[in-house]
Amino acid sequence: MQLNIRKGKKEDCSAVLELIRELAVYEKEPDAVDVDLTQLEEDGFGEDPAYDLLVGEIDGEIKGCAIYYQKYSTWKGRALYLEDLIVTESARGKGLGLALFKAVIQEAYDRAAGRMEWQVLDWNKPAIDFYKDFGASIEDEWLNGRFSKEQIAKICEA
Amino acid sequence: MQLNIRKGKKEDCSAVLELIRELAVYEKEPDAVDVDLTQLEEDGFGEDPAYDLLVGEIDGEIKGCAIYYQKYSTWKGRALYLEDLIVTESARGKGLGLALFKAVIQEAYDRAAGRMEWQVLDWNKPAIDFYKDFGASIEDEWLNGRFSKEQIAKICEA
Numbered sequence: 001m002q003l004n005i006r007k008g009k010k011e012d013c014s015a016v017l018e019l020i021r022e023l024a025v026y027e028k029e030p031d032a033v034d035v036d037l038t039q040l041e042e043d044g045f046g047e048d049p050a051y052d053l054l055v056g057e058i059d060g061e062i063k064g065c066a067i068y069y070q071k072y073s074t075w076k077g078r079a080l081y082l083e084d085l086i087v088t089e090s091a092r093g094k095g096l097g098l099a100l101f102k103a104v105i106q107e108a109y110d111r112a113a114g115r116m117e118w119q120v121l122d123w124n125k126p127a128i129d130f131y132k133d134f135g136a137s138i139e140d141e142w143l144n145g146r147f148s149k150e151q152i153a154k155i156c157e158a
Numbered sequence: 159m160q161l162n163i164r165k166g167k168k169e170d171c172s173a174v175l176e177l178i179r180e181l182a183v184y185e186k187e188p189d190a191v192d193v194d195l196t197q198l199e200e201d202g203f204g205e206d207p208a209y210d211l212l213v214g215e216i217d218g219e220i221k222g223c224a225i226y227y228q229k230y231s232t233w234k235g236r237a238l239y240l241e242d243l244i245v246t247e248s249a250r251g252k253g254l255g256l257a258l259f260k261a262v263i264q265e266a267y268d269r270a271a272g273r274m275e276w277q278v279l280d281w282n283k284p285a286i287d288f289y290k291d292f293g294a295s296i297e298d299e300w301l302n303g304r305f306s307k308e309q310i311a312k313i314c315e316a
Contacts, residue, residue: 020232032233034272039235051230072209072227074178074242075190076307077197084232102313105305109314114192114307119300128301134313137304142277144297145289147263149234149272155260155292156267 001058003096005103008053008065010045013037015062016053019086026089027121051083054103056096063091066100068107076114080107085118097130119144159216161254163261166211166223168203171195173220174211177244184247185279209241212261214254221249224258226265234272238265243276255288263292277302 008016017033017040024033035043043050056064064087071081082104087097108116120127120138128138147155166174175191175198182191193201201208214222222245229239240262245255266274278285278296286296305313 024233029233034233035231035235040232043230043235050228050236051232067230067232069230070208071229071239072201072225072241073193074198074209074225075182075187075192077193077201078208081229083230105310105313108305108310112307113310116305116310118303120303122299122301131303134305135309137306139302139304140298141280142302143280143286144300145276145278146295146297147266147274147292148295149270151293152263152266152271152274155263 001094002060003094003099004057004060005054005099006057008044008055010041012053012055012062012065013041013044016040016055016065016067019062019065019088020067020084022088023084023086052107054100054107056087056100058091058094058096063088064096064100066104068104070111071117073114078111078113079115079117080104080111080113082116082118101130101134159252160218161252161257162215162218163212163257164215166202166213168199170211170213170220170223171199171202174198174213174223174225177220177223177246178225178242180246181242181244210265212258212265214245214258216249216252216254221246222254222258224262226262228269228271229275231272236269236271237273237275238262238269238271240274240276259288259292 017037021033051067051069054066055062067084068082071079073079175195179191209225209227212224213220225242226240229237231237
């Protein structure tokens, strides 16, 4: 078995979108993925990329990915935000998630990021334990505020 | 009394840094602000800006600000993340926070952002009520994971 982590390419987006959809099902939001293949390709590999991508392969096939972008902290400056870390269910337990996570930490280090952040669902104990094993701080005092695109339109068109 | 919301300029960074420090005290993390004036100016108004800034004035003086940046959602595409919404304590209750928040929502609308997100501390009831009055969803099921710059270095230099 050969594990390989590499930078993602536009041609990987189809496999990555499958992983994104699989994660949405796991997170109990199967209908939440509005992004389609064309948009994912354009957003990551068009003129003004909005995210960075690493893919994880086992024996040459994409089985996982990490999607991240630069965020800004008014306390720590430019920081790295890990939006998704996904390994397909059938490929778990082989170290691919670990290798992807380490590669993202390395990317944060190479960029001299002021911190690295992500979110995890409070019931996802395997993921929480995974992060805690790395010494990560996992905090529950912040709530997520959100407007959907429809709510934004409703407020602005009122 | 005259309220005014406008785009921030490099020259505003000194007043904005004071607001950031005031917020850190309110959030019980008075020593958390590592960013200094030079960095804040460079990060916002240098060659590769990492954040956008709106300032709120009362009678020509900066009394509040909103700091935000583009984030990426693998479900909704390019989105707007509101990092900080600050009104100095002595100027609260005059509608400046409301005007700033509306201006950020307008910015999300103008960009066709797929959603708008922010975070709020779970004990900050006035802020939570303020957001709920807008119909925002406020969720508590996500935990924040984090590595500091020092932790990143420790992992990568091991």
